[in-house]
Amino acid sequence: MTEYIALQDEALLALLANNDNRAFETLYQRHAAALYAHAYKKFPVPHLLEDMLQDIFITLYKKRAALTEIKNLSAYLHGALRNRILNELRNSLLHQQHHQHLPIEKIAETANTYDYKLLEKRFAAALDKLTERSREVFLLSRRDHLSNKEIAQRLGISVKAVEKHMGKSLQVMRQEFKDYGLLLAISVILYQ
Numbered sequence: 001m002t003e004y005i006a007l008q009d010e011a012l013l014a015l016l017a018n019n020d021n022r023a024f025e026t027l028y029q030r031h032a033a034a035l036y037a038h039a040y041k042k043f044p045v046p047h048l049l050e051d052m053l054q055d056i057f058i059t060l061y062k063k064r065a066a067l068t069e070i071k072n073l074s075a076y077l078h079g080a081l082r083n084r085i086l087n088e089l090r091n092s093l094l095h096q097q098h099h100q101h102l103p104i105e106k107i108a109e110t111a112n113t114y115d116y117k118l119l120e121k122r123f124a125a126a127l128d129k130l131t132e133r134s135r136e137v138f139l140l141s142r143r144d145h146l147s148n149k150e151i152a153q154r155l156g157i158s159v160k161a162v163e164k165h166m167g168k169s170l171q172v173m174r175q176e177f178k179d180y181g182l183l184l185a186i187s188v189i190l191y192q
Contacts (some may be wrong), residue, residue: 003101004022004023004025004026005026005030007023007026008075009027009030009070009072009074010068010070010071010073012026012027013035013064013067013068013070013073014059014068016064016067017064017065017067017068019064020175024057024060024061024064027060027073028057031073031074031077031175032053032057034055034074035053035056035077035081036049036050038078039081039082039085041054043085043088043164044118044121048088051085052081052085052088053081055084056077056080056081056084060077068188086136122176123176125176126153126172126173126176129172129176130168130169130172131165131168132159133155133165134166134168134169135169136155137151137155137165137166137169138165138166138169138170138173140154140155140174141166148162148163148166
């Protein structure tokens with residue numbers, strides 16, 4: 001299979017169009033993990049993502065004879081996965097609406113609630129990455145709106161220690177919410 005790994009996607013698609021299963025396996029190995037990792041950041045539902053990926057590659061295999069026109073397979077696969085995720089979200093919202101007899105105006109509200117719940121889960125995960133003291137300092141600052149001096153007095157630590165804990169906390173939060181915008185995400189969560 002070594003020679004297949006060296007081939008570009010276009011060449012592998014041409015081989016796949018001629019029913020070459022090794023070309024298909026190479027394409028799957030080349031793209032599946034990256035697709036999953038990218039999508040998981042925005043749609044962290046492993047079992048659904050795995051099913052969607054499987055469906056995308058099954059569709060790729062079924063349409064193998066017609067895919068030689070694709071110039072950028074990675075972009076094609078990312079687009080297909082994005083569309084599957086959007087369809088899943090839409091179907092989920094429609095399903096909820098049908099079973100809860102929500103008026104149509106509530107669908108947008110349900111989408112916002114879903115987004116909020118995802119943000120809330122990420123925020124809880126980010127808080128779990130902090131030490132107990134850093135978490136306490138962060139919440140006193142951002143949730144309770146205390147100044148560094150007030151936090152230091154309340155916790156019996158120096159202002160420098162408060163600044164150190166806030167620096168660590170913000171570093172973790174920035175990393176966790178790099179796709180969302182830190183200030184927006186935290187404000188939505190803390191002020192909901």
